[in-house]
Amino acid sequence: MGWHVNTKIQRMVQRKKLNLFFLITMFILTVFVTSHYNTVQRIHPPVKHPIGGKVQTPKGEKNLPNRTPIHVHRPGPMRMVQEVDCQQIIEGNEDYIAHASEIMNNTIFSFLNDSQIEKIALNCDKFLNTFDYSRFIVSQIELDFPIAYSIITYKDVVQTEKLLRAIYRPHNVYCIHVDRSSGLSLHNAIKAISKCLSNVFVASTLDDVIYQGYSRLKADLNCMTDLLNYSDVKWKYLINLPAQEYPLKTNSEIVKVLQILNGTISIESYYDKASHYRTNQTYKENYKTSKLEPTGKIKAPPPHNVTVAKGSAYGTFSRSFVEFALRNPKARDILKWTEDTLSPDETFWATLAFNKELGAPGIQYSASGVPNRKSWITVGVMWQSKGPAREVCHGMTSSKVFLSQFLFLSLQFGKALQIHHHGYLDR
Numbered sequence: 001m002g003w004h005v006n007t008k009i010q011r012m013v014q015r016k017k018l019n020l021f022f023l024i025t026m027f028i029l030t031v032f033v034t035s036h037y038n039t040v041q042r043i044h045p046p047v048k049h050p051i052g053g054k055v056q057t058p059k060g061e062k063n064l065p066n067r068t069p070i071h072v073h074r075p076g077p078m079r080m081v082q083e084v085d086c087q088q089i090i091e092g093n094e095d096y097i098a099h100a101s102e103i104m105n106n107t108i109f110s111f112l113n114d115s116q117i118e119k120i121a122l123n124c125d126k127f128l129n130t131f132d133y134s135r136f137i138v139s140q141i142e143l144d145f146p147i148a149y150s151i152i153t154y155k156d157v158v159q160t161e162k163l164l165r166a167i168y169r170p171h172n173v174y175c176i177h178v179d180r181s182s183g184l185s186l187h188n189a190i191k192a193i194s195k196c197l198s199n200v201f202v203a204s205t206l207d208d209v210i211y212q213g214y215s216r217l218k219a220d221l222n223c224m225t226d227l228l229n230y231s232d233v234k235w236k237y238l239i240n241l242p243a244q245e246y247p248l249k250t251n252s253e254i255v256k257v258l259q260i261l262n263g264t265i266s267i268e269s270y271y272d273k274a275s276h277y278r279t280n281q282t283y284k285e286n287y288k289t290s291k292l293e294p295t296g297k298i299k300a301p302p303p304h305n306v307t308v309a310k311g312s313a314y315g316t317f318s319r320s321f322v323e324f325a326l327r328n329p330k331a332r333d334i335l336k337w338t339e340d341t342l343s344p345d346e347t348f349w350a351t352l353a354f355n356k357e358l359g360a361p362g363i364q365y366s367a368s369g370v371p372n373r374k375s376w377i378t379v380g381v382m383w384q385s386k387g388p389a390r391e392v393c394h395g396m397t398s399s400k401v402f403l404s405q406f407l408f409l410s411l412q413f414g415k416a417l418q419i420h421h422h423g424y425l426d427r
């Protein structure tokens with residue numbers, strides 16, 4: 001973890017990088033969708049509309065080496081990135097990657113602000129057309145395998161909507177937790193969007209999320225409670241995401257992975273002595289400073305003699321695991337115990353998974369009885385830090401929940417993630 005980026009210029013640079021990243025990823029999704037085109041069914045006829053963000057064309061290219069034409073015409077869904085041939089990037093063509101980087105450096109991106117998106121979303125036809133929610137290509141296999149999403153957001157509707165659009169399918173269900181302390185324009189815009197999409201809703205309880213506090217975990221629990229109670233979609237798995245995340249896989253690919261999981265879950269969980277400080281004293285959320293503060297009081301050991309484990313706040317949860325976490329009496333005792341600890345979102349899921357005797361469903365244990373690392377495939381998180389990760393990380397964005405970063409060329413990152421079997425790019 002490192003530094004906050006505060007100057008306007010740096011923000012501009014990071015936005016530029018971010019947007020190319022998004023555009024490239026969108027394109028990769030399009031390629032995947034196109035390749036499945038002949039075997040899947042259309043839900044709605046195609047309509048063509050511009051995307052929500054405005055992209056101005058590059059300010060002029062310098063002499064660049066010969067490369068294949070970038071306007072490749074393929075049948076099927078609308079192509080959203082015209083400036084770059086992402087296939088070249090996927091194939092790791094260094095020359096082309098430099099070219100794409102230069103295009104990005106010379107492109108001015110502008111984004112709609114929260115109120116502008118709200119204004120569009122107040123007219124649902126306009127919203128659906130502008131952001132291209134009018135057509136989806138979904139196979140029967142996907143229709144038979146609905147997924148629930150819990151999305152946590154506190155700023156930038158434009159980014160939240162981009163994530164939503166990438167993972168949105170009419171047969172899934174999406175709960176969005178909007179930080180209670182965020183501005184009215186964010187709340188209004190997300191509310192307006194959710195009114196246009198019948199399977200998207202705002203969590204019925206909204207918390208003021210404090211970094212590392214219980215409120216962060218509570219935000220997910222609020223959505224999970226609502227999602228369990230959502231009767232229109234009998235979802236099989238739930239994936240929780242911060243709005244700063246972006247998928248590296250299509251819905252169809254995610255379904256394939258979940259089918260292989262076959263009811264097991266993907267939640268990071270291991271024992272880490274160095275994390276004891278998080279639970280061996282008590283902490284308190286200070287709503288005046290928006291910070292979690294240690295109280296200096298010794299914390300009693302956890303209930304049911306469980307070993308406190310460490311893991312990620314994000315994972316892929318089966319429906320029965322969510323039911324267990326929310327309803328099992330021992331799980332509830334453990335949850336209650338985490339309320340005054342540091343980063344309970346990185347403790348609660350992990351601890352349920354780690355302690356075999358609790359009987360949480362869907363955990364894969366290795367021969368030695370600890371959760372199997374091979375199943376941790378949900379999220380790839382790159383921290384701003386010294387070391388090799390720094391080399392592959394370009395572009396960054398800060399988040400209230402974490403300091404976070406994006407890659408501007410997803411391919412470099414994509415490769416790293418493939419090695420780790422990760423499905424999502426975090427922040």
Ligand SMILES: *[C@@H]1O[C@H](CO)[C@@H](O)[C@H](O)[C@H]1NC(C)=O
Pocket residue numbers: 013098099101102105
């Ligand atoms: C793009 O800009 C960054 C810094 O703003 C620079 O480091 C990089 O070399 C530039 N890339 C190209 C291809 O010009």
Ligand SMILES: *[C@@H]1O[C@H](CO)[C@@H](O)[C@H](O)[C@H]1NC(C)=O
Pocket residue numbers: 113114115116185
């Ligand atoms: C959004 O942009 C519009 C048009 O540029 C501007 O009038 C408005 O004040 C902005 N709203 C916010 C919340 O920034």
Ligand SMILES: *[C@@H]1O[C@H](CO)[C@@H](O)[C@H](O)[C@H]1NC(C)=O
Pocket residue numbers: 225226229
């Ligand atoms: C579930 O929804 C029903 C009605 O839709 C409501 O009465 C009930 O309180 C909800 N349960 C929970 C746990 O939210």
Ligand SMILES: *[C@@H]1O[C@H](CO)[C@@H](O)[C@H](O)[C@H]1NC(C)=O
Pocket residue numbers: 262263
């Ligand atoms: C999937 O899970 C079911 C029930 O837990 C089990 O009977 C079946 O053998 C599993 N299938 C595979 C391919 O592992």
Ligand SMILES: *[C@@H]1O[C@H](CO)[C@@H](O)[C@H](O)[C@H]1NC(C)=O
Pocket residue numbers: 273274275276277278280281298
């Ligand atoms: C709490 O755990 C940390 C290790 O994370 C350790 O250094 C510290 O001494 C412990 N404090 C108490 C009061 O046990």
Ligand SMILES: *[C@@H]1O[C@H](CO)[C@@H](O)[C@H](O)[C@H]1NC(C)=O
Pocket residue numbers: 305307
């Ligand atoms: C608590 O768990 C430890 C191992 O984690 C075990 O050695 C001990 O016997 C347990 N105590 C009780 C009271 O169950």
